[in-house]
Amino acid sequence: MRIIILNQFFYPDHSATSQLMTDLAESLVERGVEVTALSGRGRYNGGTRLAPREAHRGVKIERAWATGFGKRSVAGRLSDYLSFYLGAAWKLLTLPQHDILMALTTPPLIGLLALLIGHARGMKVVTLVQDVYPDVAVALGALQPGNPLTRLLDSLGRFVLRRSDRIIVLGERMRERIGAKIGSNCCARIDVIHNWADGAKIKPLGDGVTSFAGEHNLRDSFVVLFSGNLGRVNEFSTVLEAARLLADDPGIQFIFIGDGTRASEIETFIDNHNLANVRMLPYQPRELLPYSLAAGHAHLVTLADGLAGLSVPSKTYGILAAGRPVLFVGDPRSDIARLVVENNCGASVASGDSMRLAQIIREWALHRDRLAELGIAARRLFETRFDRPHAVNSYLKTFAQCLDAAPSHTASIPAD
Known part of the structure; x- marks a missing residue:
């Protein structure tokens, strides 16, 4: 099984989605999956640009060209988004074909790019919804409900979700929200997989011992x-x-x-x-x-x-x-x-x-x-429920369903 993980940030960036996808990619490689991470060269909060490619614990990292202003200004964030769309499109067109292309929601609508190019190149497309756009922007007052831009973004988001081979959401409430957006006939393709932490690395420690x-x-x-x-x-x-x-x-x-x-x-x-x-x-x-x-x-x-x-x-x-x-x-x-x-x-x-x-x-x-x-x-x-192996097994089951094959990489949850 060969998988591309598409997200604006990946190792060594400290953002939450970067750390989560780095964990997932490392674990998938350990289970025999070939993983390519496609991200940008900038960092979440700006700063030193990263190398165009590197390998990390068996994961191939390809970094698309994009500006790296970080999150400090709206103009800088928009520049980072738009340039990443262009750089990621070129990478997706030129990387070797994989079995599955999984796109997150950073930046918003990167899934549209994944859907169009992934399906055109014969790859299955999985959408991993970390945040629901443009709904989040509307709730925070960044976009006005019902205006032409909001309606356009919402229509494009629905298009991506309805045509994705599988959809991963982070909880039951999010499943309800997504189901309401795309219709009950698409709900069978929605899988709930919670985010996680690594219980082998983070354990209870006594007060004041650190x-x-x-x-x-x-x-x-x-x-x-x-x-x-x-x-x-x-x-x-x-x-x-x-x-x-x-x-x-x-x-x-x-x-x-x-x-x-x-x-x-x-x-x-x-x-x-x-x-x-x-x-x-x-x-x-x-x-x-x-x-x-x-x-x-x-x-x-x-x-x-x-x-x-x-x-x-x-x-x-x-x-x-x-x-x-x-x-x-x-x-x-x-x-x-x-x-x-x-x-x-x-x-x-x-x-x-x-x-x-x-x-x-x-x-x-x-x-x-x-x-x-x-x-x-x-x-x-x-x-x-939330240790890292639980999540990895769930992702492998989703990928197997996506390929219409029985999961062969699932491992048992190790005892603590």
Whole structure:
């Protein structure tokens, strides 16, 4: 089996989809699949351009020419998108034919390119929906519902989904959203495959045992941690107001690790309210992730209102792997809110309810035994459903269905 994975970012970029697809590609190679990753030469947040091609743990990486302005401006992002479309089209036309071409949704509508060229060259096309476009942009106010551009983008998106050989979505709520867009006759081709973390690399560690906690003076604090992209899909106003309400408790610290378009909003709030209990740290190297996650006693996962079923925060699975409780802030109809409540591995708070969020954090800080129980439930859930081998097996089944063949590469889930 020969597969192309098409996404704007891949190893060594630190973006979530890059890390996930790198994990998947490595595991597929271990199962005997020949994988080519087609990405751009830029990085998620701009910076040094990457080599046009390289090999990584058996994965062939081809990088299309594109600008590399990163996510700091709308003009730069549009330039990166448009130039990547052109560069990726050329690569898809000139790369050797593969059995399957799997396209993600970064950038939006790259799947249209994959569909047209992939089918023209005799390849099966799988669409992996990480975010539902243009619905996400409409929900965030970047596009107006019903205007000509939105209708055009929506029509093109539906066209891609209806003609893809298989569609992969990240949760049941997203399956419902996609099913409503493309019609019930297409739903049999939709597979739910959750994102994942690597349970062999991220494991529960005791409080205060890591050098990360010591280096950042966190060993004597109850740490509420947000780790990842500080992007527009997140809901930070509720969290920041809760931090303001808890400013009188020096034993509770809010730590934001990462960067993104809303980083300045958080910095401004900290300055305006003179908050000593909120700190921001830069992205940490991926090899330090188990230790930075262990520094948090409670982990924030947020999602802006209106995005239930349109986007699923992948950071959730690393938190579960680390055996830490999840504090979800956002729409209670989202897959993550349901997951947390149904499996008793954290708490779900509606957007705007800063008082309740602050109350939960105070209670958890006082009752560490209850917190430990939630963490044990989180790790148990992770091992049952969200460890890396589970996802890899599911992808292989989807690919086999796509080729109308029985899966021959599926391996058993190793015992922990």
